[in-house]
Amino acid sequence: MRKLVLVFVALALALLPGCSKGCGKKASARPSVVVSIYPIFDLVREVAGPDADVSLLLQPGKNEHTFDPTPKDIERAAAASLGVMVGLGLDPWMEKLMKDAAPKARLLQVGQRVPTINIKEDPVGDEEVDKALEAADAGHDDDHDHGDAAKGHDDHDHKVGAPDPHVWLDPQRARIMVNAIGEELSKADSAHALGYRQRAAALEGRLDALDKEIEGRTKALSRKGFVTFHGSFGYFADRYKLRILAVIEPFPGSSPSSEYVQRVLKVVKDKQVPALFSEPQLDPRPAKILADEAKVPLGVLDPVGGGPETDSYEKMIRYDMAQLEKYLK
Numbered sequence: 001m002r003k004l005v006l007v008f009v010a011l012a013l014a015l016l017p018g019c020s021k022g023c024g025k026k027a028s029a030r031p032s033v034v035v036s037i038y039p040i041f042d043l044v045r046e047v048a049g050p051d052a053d054v055s056l057l058l059q060p061g062k063n064e065h066t067f068d069p070t071p072k073d074i075e076r077a078a079a080a081s082l083g084v085m086v087g088l089g090l091d092p093w094m095e096k097l098m099k100d101a102a103p104k105a106r107l108l109q110v111g112q113r114v115p116t117i118n119i120k121e122d123p124v125g126d127e128e129v130d131k132a133l134e135a136a137d138a139g140h141d142d143d144h145d146h147g148d149a150a151k152g153h154d155d156h157d158h159k160v161g162a163p164d165p166h167v168w169l170d171p172q173r174a175r176i177m178v179n180a181i182g183e184e185l186s187k188a189d190s191a192h193a194l195g196y197r198q199r200a201a202a203l204e205g206r207l208d209a210l211d212k213e214i215e216g217r218t219k220a221l222s223r224k225g226f227v228t229f230h231g232s233f234g235y236f237a238d239r240y241k242l243r244i245l246a247v248i249e250p251f252p253g254s255s256p257s258s259e260y261v262q263r264v265l266k267v268v269k270d271k272q273v274p275a276l277f278s279e280p281q282l283d284p285r286p287a288k289i290l291a292d293e294a295k296v297p298l299g300v301l302d303p304v305g306g307g308p309e310t311d312s313y314e315k316m317i318r319y320d321m322a323q324l325e326k327y328l329k
């Protein structure tokens with residue numbers, strides 16, 4: 001009888017809510033990770049697998065350059081032991097949020113782990129694009145070293161822009177980022193380091209395959225030049241030797257001047273650009289007006305994803321590729 005009572009007491013203690021904090025510590029030790037934007041979130045959740053809770057801050061469909069955290073977002077950031085963002089000026093809102101809500105958490109800025117390209121000074125200045133392309137074509141160098149190219153640019157004395165932050169749209173750079181994500185998760189949660197590293201390696205392999213696939217598909221395009229809505233596809237174009245002939249809205253959210261629009265229109269007509277592309281995160285009206293005026297169709301290029309057809313990084317890249325094939329074939 002006495003034994004039975006003791007068992008009951010032990011059971012009751014185990015079930016007490018006060019105990020759940022201490023006793024359940026092992027179960028709730030899964031680290032929380034917050035990620036700024038969708039494509040990076042998808043890569044992080046793949047690497048995290050069942051070992052960490054990963055949540056997204058900027059909801060799909062929203063412009064990646066701005067963000068107002070809700071109280072719930074602040075709560076999630078505060079509980080995180082790791083934050084993952086792009087950096088390079090794309091998502092400074094994330095850095096601020098982490099500094100305020102979780103100053104002790106680790107913060108990985110994946111954009112700082114990859115070679116960068118500077119934003120072109122004049123988004124309609126196709127002269128510079130042509131020159132760069134000629135140089136690239138002359139070399140026909142498949143092992144084109146982006147790092148040195150970017151450095152070479154900096155070494156020149158002419159005025160150049162800031163680094164383009166849309167680094168994830170090149171699958172090879174995404175692969176480097178995945179490696180960094182695996183290492184960072186391993187540091188934040190060393191007990192599951194093996195799992196993080198294995199899943200990172202598997203994803204790196206898939207991104208390599210994706211890169212080869214896109215390389216083949218872009219080589220088959222008969223048209224290599226296209227016009228984007230905002231300056232998001234620079235790395236994609238650089239990786240696959242395509243050219244961005246013009247950018248409709250160089251500064252997302254601020255309408256371009258009519259003089260600027262006329263210059264874009266001239267490029268569209270002169271180069272017989274077959275289509276324009278809007279982006280799901282931005283107001284499509286300026287692109288629609290331009291497309292109507294130039295009498296070309298309007299496609300969609302999605303740099304962020306998270307929609308029904310773009311709910312993984314790989315699906316997003318394939319969706320964009322299919323859009324380019326539809327209009328540049």
Ligand SMILES: [Zn+2]
Binds near residue numbers: 065252
């Ligand atoms: Zn952007």
